[in-house]
Amino acid sequence: MVETQDDSLGRIPFNEMECKQLVNSAFWMKFIAILMVVVAVLNLVSGSFVQMLPLLGASPFLWLASRKLNLIVETDGSDQEHLSDTFLNLRNYLIFKAIITIVAGAAFIRFFIMVPSV
Amino acid sequence: MTNEESLARIPFSAEIEKRILNQAFWMNLVAIILYIAAIGCAVGLVGVFMIKVSLPISTSIVAAGLLILVGLFAYQGYSLNDASHYFKLVARKDEADQEYVAEGFEKIKVFFMIEGFFMVLAFIAGLFSLSVGIL
Numbered sequence: 001m002v003e004t005q006d007d008s009l010g011r012i013p014f015n016e017m018e019c020k021q022l023v024n025s026a027f028w029m030k031f032i033a034i035l036m037v038v039v040a041v042l043n044l045v046s047g048s049f050v051q052m053l054p055l056l057g058a059s060p061f062l063w064l065a066s067r068k069l070n071l072i073v074e075t076d077g078s079d080q081e082h083l084s085d086t087f088l089n090l091r092n093y094l095i096f097k098a099i100i101t102i103v104a105g106a107a108f109i110r111f112f113i114m115v116p117s118v
Numbered sequence: 119m120t121n122e123e124s125l126a127r128i129p130f131s132a133e134i135e136k137r138i139l140n141q142a143f144w145m146n147l148v149a150i151i152l153y154i155a156a157i158g159c160a161v162g163l164v165g166v167f168m169i170k171v172s173l174p175i176s177t178s179i180v181a182a183g184l185l186i187l188v189g190l191f192a193y194q195g196y197s198l199n200d201a202s203h204y205f206k207l208v209a210r211k212d213e214a215d216q217e218y219v220a221e222g223f224e225k226i227k228v229f230f231m232i233e234g235f236f237m238v239l240a241f242i243a244g245l246f247s248l249s250v251g252i253l
Binding site: 008009012013014015017018021022024025028029031032035036038039042043045046047048069080083084087088090091094095097098101102104105108109 | 123124125128129130131134137138140141144145147148151152154155158205216217219220221223224226227230231233234237238240241244245247248251
């Protein structure tokens with residue numbers, strides 16, 4: 001199960017359906033990355049810095065993960081390396097996602113606590 | 119894109135396998151947070167009917183919104199958990215690595231589609247708070 005990096009595969013023979021699955025995932029990742037930047041800018045303009053920072057932190061990792069995933073399908077030569085990079089960037093994104101969800105949850109709870117007093 | 123035989127084993131190094139397992143761990147953690155969010159929304163849903171609160175919009179609209187959130191959070195957590203399961207199989211077993219990678223990314227796509235919905239909601243909320251601020 002374990003080998004050295006030198007044995008890394010230049011080409012992983014994904015079939016047409018698998019390629020479509022990878023490209024679709026990459027598309028959604030890129031779409032979310034762009035939306036994150038847009039929402040972060042909106043938060044910045046409206047003065048919500050706490051919500052803006054994790055969004056800005058997460059989006060580059062998601063963009064990179066999407067780029068590397070596309071490279072697996074589009075190029076041959078370092079497929080396994082690109083796949084490893086995708087995993088690394090996704091991990092980093094997920095760390096930020098955990099923070100974003102907790103921050104959003106806290107904002108949601110705050111809203112519901114404040115509503116009865118309105 | 120070929121019809122070559124699918125790889126049972128992608129020769130990841132020990133370090134990369136650790137990285138995949140680490141990613142799967144974070145997927146599980148985020149899934150747990152999402153399940154908690156779903157439970158929180160379900161509690162809010164019950165609370166809307168149990169406690170008489172003066173909401174600026176109709177109670178049934180708030181309840182419907184919370185019900186949708188419960189479903190979306192739970193399904194997002196479920197799909198992330200599912201993706202994590204496939205990525206763990208890539209790192210731990212050598213039976214159908216290539217298939218598991220593709221399946222894992224297929225499952226994570228569902229997570230991102232729901233994330234897209236939440237981002238659009240956040241965008242609308244941002245626009246709303248901005249317009250309120252301007253007015």
